[in-house]
Amino acid sequence: MEKNLDEKLNFVIDILGDKYPAPETELNHDSPFELLVATILSAQTTDVQVNKVTEELFKEYDSPDDFARLSPNELADKIKSIGLYRNKSKFIVESSRIILADFDGQVPRNFSDLLKLPGVGRKTASVVLVGAFSTPAFPVDTHVFRVSNRLGLASSDRVEEVEEQLKDLIPEELWADMHHWLIFHGREVCKARSPKCEICRLKNYCNYYQKKGG
DNA sequence: AACTCGGGGCA
DNA sequence: TGCCCAGAGTT
16 A cells, blocks of 8 residues: 655654764865866765865866866876766866856856856756855766655656656755755665665555565 | 767676 | 675766
8 A cells, every 4th residue: 555645755864863874975066166166066876975086186287277178188198097088078178168258267056057067067056056056956877767666755757857756745944854865875775776675664555665575 | 869988897 | 716795977
């Protein structure tokens, strides 16, 4: 028997009141620009790796000006320890140049301008808005997408729709906590490949677990 | 809608 | 050691 949405949501919110381990899911940064770079670097890779590379990078460079002067190849050499480094180097150098040319050297503070930067899609833009400018947004990455769908907090194969459903369902003051929890839960428990349903506190509320025959 | 970029983690 | 994982751009 499927529980209703409010009941599920309230149960998750109860859990948020408890202590749950804070994993390395945060991108460290000292400036909006550093967060932007870290977030572009983070596509398809883990935050732990990205934090290491970003920290090294920003010992040597820190402004859009510094990065705009680099050649993509030069930058690529410095970020080889993470994947997709040629693309990411081009994105970062080009984004830096656009920031200088079109945005007065400042990282844009709104969604549509952020999307004009190469390497910045809806997930990256949302992460920057929340992390650098405390603007309410709900970055839907694969963890948020998978967990929300499995649990039944959302139901769609389109990220945009999942984002809308979650924002409708969850009170705005809880967006940050819920987002953090969904990512934590997706990484540690509700994993893509072999989810640890047996230790999941939400299994009795979970569509995926019910369907599995748990 | 499918393909590409790429290294790190884990079976 | 080969398969799986994590976004954005291009064709």
